[in-house]
Amino acid sequence: MSHMQGWAVQQAGQPLVLTAFDLGPLGAEEVEVAVDYCGICHSDLSMINNEWGTASFPFVPGHEVIGRVSALGAQAKGLKIGQRVGVGWTAATCMHCHQCLSGHQNLCAQLLPTIGGGHQGGFADKVRSHWAWAVPLPDGIDLASAGPLLCGGITVLRPFLAYEISPTARVGVVGIGGLGHMALKFAKAWGCEVTAFTSNAAKAGEARAFGAHHVVDSRDPKAIRGMAGTLDLLLATVNVPLDWAALMGTLAPLGRMHVVGAVMEPIPVSVFTLMLGEREVSSSPTGSPIDIATMLDFATRHDIRPQVEMFPMGSVNEALKHLAEGKARYRIVLEA
Amino acid sequence: MSHMQGWAVQQAGQPLVLTAFDLGPLGAEEVEVAVDYCGICHSDLSMINNEWGTASFPFVPGHEVIGRVSALGAQAKGLKIGQRVGVGWTAATCMHCHQCLSGHQNLCAQLLPTIGGGHQGGFADKVRSHWAWAVPLPDGIDLASAGPLLCGGITVLRPFLAYEISPTARVGVVGIGGLGHMALKFAKAWGCEVTAFTSNAAKAGEARAFGAHHVVDSRDPKAIRGMAGTLDLLLATVNVPLDWAALMGTLAPLGRMHVVGAVMEPIPVSVFTLMLGEREVSSSPTGSPIDIATMLDFATRHDIRPQVEMFPMGSVNEALKHLAEGKARYRIVLEA
Numbered sequence: 001m002s003h004m005q006g007w008a009v010q011q012a013g014q015p016l017v018l019t020a021f022d023l024g025p026l027g028a029e030e031v032e033v034a035v036d037y038c039g040i041c042h043s044d045l046s047m048i049n050n051e052w053g054t055a056s057f058p059f060v061p062g063h064e065v066i067g068r069v070s071a072l073g074a075q076a077k078g079l080k081i082g083q084r085v086g087v088g089w090t091a092a093t094c095m096h097c098h099q100c101l102s103g104h105q106n107l108c109a110q111l112l113p114t115i116g117g118g119h120q121g122g123f124a125d126k127v128r129s130h131w132a133w134a135v136p137l138p139d140g141i142d143l144a145s146a147g148p149l150l151c152g153g154i155t156v157l158r159p160f161l162a163y164e165i166s167p168t169a170r171v172g173v174v175g176i177g178g179l180g181h182m183a184l185k186f187a188k189a190w191g192c193e194v195t196a197f198t199s200n201a202a203k204a205g206e207a208r209a210f211g212a213h214h215v216v217d218s219r220d221p222k223a224i225r226g227m228a229g230t231l232d233l234l235l236a237t238v239n240v241p242l243d244w245a246a247l248m249g250t251l252a253p254l255g256r257m258h259v260v261g262a263v264m265e266p267i268p269v270s271v272f273t274l275m276l277g278e279r280e281v282s283s284s285p286t287g288s289p290i291d292i293a294t295m296l297d298f299a300t301r302h303d304i305r306p307q308v309e310m311f312p313m314g315s316v317n318e319a320l321k322h323l324a325e326g327k328a329r330y331r332i333v334l335e336a
Numbered sequence: 337m338s339h340m341q342g343w344a345v346q347q348a349g350q351p352l353v354l355t356a357f358d359l360g361p362l363g364a365e366e367v368e369v370a371v372d373y374c375g376i377c378h379s380d381l382s383m384i385n386n387e388w389g390t391a392s393f394p395f396v397p398g399h400e401v402i403g404r405v406s407a408l409g410a411q412a413k414g415l416k417i418g419q420r421v422g423v424g425w426t427a428a429t430c431m432h433c434h435q436c437l438s439g440h441q442n443l444c445a446q447l448l449p450t451i452g453g454g455h456q457g458g459f460a461d462k463v464r465s466h467w468a469w470a471v472p473l474p475d476g477i478d479l480a481s482a483g484p485l486l487c488g489g490i491t492v493l494r495p496f497l498a499y500e501i502s503p504t505a506r507v508g509v510v511g512i513g514g515l516g517h518m519a520l521k522f523a524k525a526w527g528c529e530v531t532a533f534t535s536n537a538a539k540a541g542e543a544r545a546f547g548a549h550h551v552v553d554s555r556d557p558k559a560i561r562g563m564a565g566t567l568d569l570l571l572a573t574v575n576v577p578l579d580w581a582a583l584m585g586t587l588a589p590l591g592r593m594h595v596v597g598a599v600m601e602p603i604p605v606s607v608f609t610l611m612l613g614e615r616e617v618s619s620s621p622t623g624s625p626i627d628i629a630t631m632l633d634f635a636t637r638h639d640i641r642p643q644v645e646m647f648p649m650g651s652v653n654e655a656l657k658h659l660a661e662g663k664a665r666y667r668i669v670l671e672a
Binding site: 099104107109162229245253254259260261262263264266267268269270271272274275276277278279280281282283284285 | 434435440443445498565581589590595596597598599600602603604605606607608610611612613614615616617618619620621
């Protein structure tokens, strides 16, 4: 059970090569998952290119896994061999710290990412995780498109859970890509009035189909000013600097800008903009196992499916090129 | 009833001059308050110097008024002639907008400040406000020191109310001045573990007397790093740029930095610092009438008194000089 074949990055920015790994004995609290599908997230690209300086090579990317439990460690709880599960950004957490015992396992300081710290990800025939992070899939979920929910989906839904966003809220989504298109679907199903901000006019029609009631050109300062003071939640899903002052100006009193894009440059925040409306700026990393389970239930109930393009696992390099060129509509899934 | 004598600023930065004003007929929803005491807030200085560009001259500063109702408009509700009331930053709000009808009157877009928009403040024999903003004082409150609660006190207590801060929380207060010393007293009475951050070592002893369990040198990066990941709420009360990255590093997972100092320069906020701990940055402006009433009750129950230096109203220019020189310990009150 200890051998794995995965598509590995040997050096930053290089094409992936099919590589055999000896994973060693399965840990007592670990499970092994036979991979059926694995989504490609923009953070896989960031790690392949070592943009955050945290990658250790060689490593196998992929952290949006849909598969079946193929082996269980002696202390693995709540799962059965053959059970359908998903594994996302997180492979393991300590399970005993303040955050883990409070249900905020995704904030554990010892968090082991699925694609970092020597752990091997899901562009492979199998992937391992702590049992708590192999989240059972609800009946009726569409397996082929579900992968991107495990990272992108929970990332955009977490603020709705964390801040108990009301279905009466007006929600803006900035950037209609892998994360953003899922955010539109979730916000619509949540009952909210939804506005998409995109710099790509060609996406307007699809944004409406995903659930946007309104589409605003994110490069048009006048259009953004037209939204001044209206949004209860503005979800920024892109990872490039934006006209933050203009965007924060769209917030209603008591509104919140929540940033889930991995923006590297500090965001300049005007204290007066926050102060005069008692506004907030926040961010969050994916979600806990229960957040993910809750998200999967909600997505299944509302038939929220990421819009995906399928590639065979063997075409992973072509798929990554497609993503890097900004051509993915809107998320890519590799099929084992 | 329409004449008032107040200490007015004629031009930005000039000394105040005792001036007679004709306030015109009392509005139907207005009350007139005979001033007994008026605190001096740092924002009075900012307005006198027109730092925010919003002052219209001549005007009478002062927005921490303790007094007695001396006249009631025909539609003024809930107050009696002679009743003890306090008037703070806000003189009037529209009372019919979404914010006003939701109990967030302090976020009303039509808010008339006590010292702006042609309204005359409390360095005077009388001051006017909408009836809702003349907040009844609880029995047993210390009248001479209560003025600063009406602006500074509610400003630092509002985040405890707004975000339902738990008494189990660890709270940091940056800047031990007019606002900060009240924040220490409120946080201690709230049941929290309290850390004061000050650049003035001479204030350490007093900070402890106000309620700080710990005092940290805010100019010592190593000391700040020693607090990394520990604070649930960090309340920044100063209006100068700080080492924001270091300060945000003191936040525990799910922690919040709340800025109540009128910081003019945008604060550079690291998305990763927020993201990895699901942290928040926020700000708020004073509070609603019910926030103020709740704060006054809490302050009276816990005998929280601003530490004040008393000046006669006629010595207002000396008092302002004392404040401008950073010598106030910790808040100044003018006595009529």
